[in-house]
Amino acid sequence: MNLIRHAANEWWDVLAQVSDPEIPVLSVLDLGMIRGVELNLQNEIVVRLTPTYSGCPATDLLKAEITQAFVAKGLTPVNVVVDLSEAWTTDWMSEAGKQKLRQYGIAPPKGEAASCGTHVALSDGIECPHCRSQHTKLLSEFSSTACKALYKCQDCLEPFDYFKCI
Ligand SMILES: [Zn+2]
Known part of the structure; x- marks a missing residue:
């Protein structure tokens, strides 16, 4: 349990370093684009991302940047999924x-x-x-x-x- 909690903190730290492609001073966390991060049954880190504007071409770039940020810290496997169940506000x-x-x-x-x-x-x-x-x-x-x-x-x-x- 402690291990998982520690890992979760690290995940959020990684996400705090990922900037929005349009407004680089803002991280994906500042914008509230991350709906959750969890470990699934396959021990895969799953990041749920709700882009600010759906269909935005920046979404693929953002997914790649988040994946890269986790890989750079050796936090793998990571899977960034786009969650459109609620529209970003x-x-x-x-x-x-x-x-x-x-x-x-x-x-x-x-x-x-x-x-x-x-x-x-x-x-x-x-x-x-x-x-x-x-x-x-x-x-x-x-x-x-x-x-x-x-x-x-x-x-x-x-x-x-x-x-x-x-
Ligand atoms: Zn003024």
Whole structure:
């Protein structure tokens, strides 16, 4: 039992080192993409991954990166399975993840997915990640990727991306 618990800690440490291909400051754990890690009856480490956007081409890359991270630590065999039983939501993002996103210059998702219909959330003053002003203006509902909207701060005049909540 102790051995298993120790191993499980190591698995989570490995996962904390795997970055999101789109936002490299965030790990797969920060984004809440890992639904579980367990040893199956074949003594295989099974990692259940729910990608942020299903059908995203980054999913295969992510699976390969997670596998590689375990192999590099000699933690094998490992099997990364994609779990689409529940759709990923920004609610699964950790507080640490939101903090890192802000430091990276992207406004983190505001509020919980259930309470933020896209349009309502986008009309609100989203806090500027640079100066924390809420005096901000929506420039475009879509930024570099569909999951982000483009805002401009009316105080520091910096444009910034807002990670929409879904
Ligand atoms: Zn600002």
